[in-house]
Amino acid sequence: MSDDPQTNGTPTGAPKKRMNLRTPELTKLVQEQVESHYRSPVVEYLSHTKSSLSANGLTVKLAKAFGFCYGVERAINLAYASTKAYAGHNIYLLGEIIHNPEVNDQLRDMGIKQLKETRGVYDLDGLTEEDVVIVPAFGAEVKVLHRLKEIGCYQVDTTCGDVMSVWRRVRQYRDRGTTSIIHGKAWHEETKATVSQAVSDKGGTHYLVVFTLAETDYVCDYIRKGGNKEEFLKKFEGAYSLGFDPDQHLVSVGVANQTTMMKNETEEVQRRFEQAMADRYGRENLDQHFRKADTICGATQERQDALSDMLGHEKMNLLLVVGGYNSSNTSHLAEMGEAVLPTYFIKNSDKLISTTEISHYDQHKQQEVITHNWLPEGNVVVGITAGASCPNNLLEETIHRLYEFRGVNVESLLPADYREIVGLAPATEHAGH
Ligand code: SF4
Secondary structure: OOOOOOOOOOOOOOOOEOOOOOOHHHHHHHHHHHHHHHOOHHHHHHHHHOOOEEEOOEEEEEOOOOOOOHHHHHHHHHHHHHHHHOOOOOEEEOOOOOOOHHHHHHHHHOOOEEOOEEOOEEOOOOOOOOOEEEEOOOOOOHHHHHHHHHHOOEEEEOOOHHHHHHHHHHHHHHHOOOEEEEEOOOOOHHHHHHHHHHOOOOOOOOEEEEOOHHHHHHHHHHHHHOOOHHHHHHHOOOOEOOOOOOOOOOOOEEEEEOOOOOHHHHHHHHHHHHHHHHHHHOHHHHHHHEEEOOOOOHHHHHHHHHHHHHHHHOOOOEEEEEOOOOOHHHHHHHHHHHOOOOEEEEOOHHHEOOOOEEEEEEOOOOEEEEEEOOOOOOOEEEEEEEOOOOOHHHHHHHHHHHHHOOOOOHHHHOOHHHHHHOOOOOOOOOOOO
């Protein structure tokens, strides 16, 4: 957990108001509370022993890396600490702390209010010096950080260090007069915060967000041979800086990415831009026209690698991906699964309605859909993974639900000595084996 002073890309001047959220007493209290909310003995057992569970024909395998990342843990710890350190103050959150509905609901239950937002703009007008505002793990736009400073309220900044690394990179592009090309989702909070770092107060620096390879190719073609400016601007509406002109502002570009994109796709975006610039200006002049940075975060990479390994080496009938539907890194895990086997993206165990019905998020339709006969009878192997914003207790509930379908009490599958250590009740016989 950290509340270290750092500039965070906000203007220098009066320091942000803070309290120390890292005292030993607070840390202990927070740890106990976080554990009580999100802990899972079953998931911890599987994770530490790298083993799987098996009973009554049902085998459950967990990816080697899954769930809460260091950035999310830090953000949650800071938010929990704020409820203790700032007791008696109004505590507000800019949007969501992370993209997981259960965690956000938990914070609401602890008295943290969400600031009202209309079409991406937060209502900061009623805030006073005595109020506390939590900046989420994906950061906030420069203009919002400016305004909070002007108001003089307390700030609990949970912006992840990996997000700030991207900011540093785009500020370097900005300071060189290079247009930042961000591979990401223009509507995502992290990307909105990042692009706000790519432009200067004085103007003259720009950004463009590309999401797909098709969009990348469109821009690369424009770099090579020009095109219809009006059509370009219409196509990317909402994804470029004020005054952006593709005829002027694609001469020198630097590519960075939202931290939670698919690594291989980001690399492809970089490669295509590099090639387009080499075609247009000559490879010998590339230095003046092209820069790139790999800003996929370590945690996203680890989860993608672990799933890729699982998909390549484990025989599975289906995959469950657990996490918030607006979570970028989780949605990429679901995409990876879909390419290989039946995959169901669920936000919690309630979505496992019965052995014949599952409600899951369809990313193409952007809505939950019901699939029938999703769980085969007889011997079946279910793979499970979770995004970086998904707490272990949601995975545990999912595993419990799966075994309920086979009449098995999951805890009875854990070794007796482990059960004793973690304080679980003595085993009752499961119906399996
Ligand atoms: S997913 Fe990556 S960037 Fe986002 S909070 Fe976690 S570590 Fe930080």
